[in-house]
Amino acid sequence: TNAKPILLLAHLDVVEAKREDWSLDPFTFTEKDGYYYGRGTSDDKAMAAIFIANLIRYKHEGWIPKRDIIVALTADEETGDYNGVSWLLQQHRDLIDAAFALNEGGGGRLQDGKRIYNGVGASEKVYVSFKLETHNKGGHSSVPRPDNAIYELAEGLMKLEKFQFPVELNEVTRAYFERMSKLEQGQTAADMAAVSRGDADAAARLSQTAVYNALMRTTCVATRLDGGHADNALPQMARATINCRVLPGDSADEVRNAIVKVLNDPGVDVTWIDKAKPSAPSPLDAAVMRPIEGVTDEFWPGVPVMPLMATGASDSLYLRNAGIPSYGVSGLFAELNDSRAHGRDERVAIPQFYDSLQFLYVLVKRLAS
Template structure:
């Protein structure tokens, strides 16, 4: 099954050729770059940054563009965790419920020593923009703000209100902006459906777009704390029950364990559609896992690729470890964090119990860590969200916009292997769809990593995509 029947056009226009065309006016190219730079150079990490500073800056830009003060607000639970909500007023008398655009403006931590450039300086080098958030997701934040300004300058009146929410703490922290707004100011962001550019988008092979992904479901996020304890002591008298060894042995067993092979309607559709864009053994293997019963041999070959592996299994990996207090003393405890991305249909508690089984060490303590950092003895029984209905109001303009920029590429359903704020909007009854115009090469995914970057021509293609899509969406 394919979500959307694509139109095959004879011409193919690459993002580079498109971005170099005259379709993106210089004034908007400059504006988008300036907004992007301002966001990148505003530190919005949980430890020392402030989303309020970024939110205030974006509010000022919209006010300077003529948006009424009453329609652009910054609010949040404290002075550092501000969220900006802007409303672009639609046609007077329209009975259509608003559209909600959501985008987090916080970013993950970045150590200067890990990077070849300053992560909080906007660097243009070798055809790329570098900086923390260039892929995740200040690129899309910039395009949404730029599109609001551009459409207003043109005098465009949408057929309904469009709401833009730039929010805090998607990447960590105790004050998730989407969750906070839904609980405290639902009226500001209530909508018929939500578009979340934090997922999906053009998939590129060496700069050439091969498909447009749309997040239709996502894995469930969970962190687990694995702890071993013992009395410790002098390092000259090593104990056989060294806490570090206990945790290390458990993590070694996890490393060698693969969770069961699984597919669902969304991933099967993805594999089927992707098989038509690939060749030879890869195409055959993708087709072989697209049926109701996936071929184990094909799945094993595909699992050597980290992306396909994450689409076929629940994945759990050690991400942090702490132990000891002195180089000449045995550790009294050792603690590791295991991060899991759970296949839809399974709960966090189910996976916690599976980890206990894999570790096979009754002396270990396996606890669940909430998004707010609380450590609990038991996890939630909540499962991943069900895919939303395929709303033609969303997909008709999407297909038209995709074909205008990347003719001939298919629109393909995806399961997000990470986690996004769509989990909050979906749980609040707002159908949510994940896609953007920001193309990233499959082998250059640097989100959350060092030297995060986006190709300049792909950024400008994404700027034009956002503008064209919003205009088509709100003109139906």
């Protein structure tokens, strides 16, 4: 047919892991006590293995899809965009051009072994960092001055700590809170239903929970601090790194302007460390969402599909900016409080891995038919 392809995307690179931090060798694939252990098992080698295994299975079965299926296993997701998806889009767009993509960024959640929801990542916040820097002529510490680079920077950081960006919901986060309100109880359930209608009091209460606060607004937080050059010298410079996670609807320039306004101090320089372009959420298109919901209900009756906005970032950013909607969906379930991606003893439960294998086998067939 003339239908554009589906892109199945996974990255093969992983973050650092130190042997002394793990109970097992992080770079030796290990099966133990019902889990697969190793750096990258959940982020993102499980999906890479599943896509390839299912592609081989389709081929052996002689199945011919009505639209092409492209599998891209890429590098540099964890460390940058030098040789990964961004490079492919710039240099070889034709190889990965698609109607939409399935990528990491979703997955199911368990609570004490019970399936709560199957998440679909349709949006994500964008990583932007700024350097805050103050300067002073310094001097000998035995003769303190009323102006001090460290104190001036500290005052600015305290202002930023108290500042909150406004609440802004998009199609994805509004759907998330609406659907989560049916799974929660009491005041939390009521607030989730109300915040999607613009209730400021509900938003204020939900903001007291860090993860909900991060879903509702752009956030900026101090992550690094440096200053001075000697114990017995007044500091000539103080520097802080502010890491921001920007909502898709906000621009990085607007975020920087807000920081400058909050600081209200021309003595604090605010400069870019890196700058990224936010991407619009992928539409919750029925042509994609209905098959996901249908296959989810076939595998796990009664388990809802939950649209998600990731507070971190993935390669879906580049696809969305290139006009390729991207959806994080895997059917790979994990306990709510046992996320080990990037952490110690990263692992995937073996039964959940094989459920995901079969789920994606059926889903991709459905989407390509």
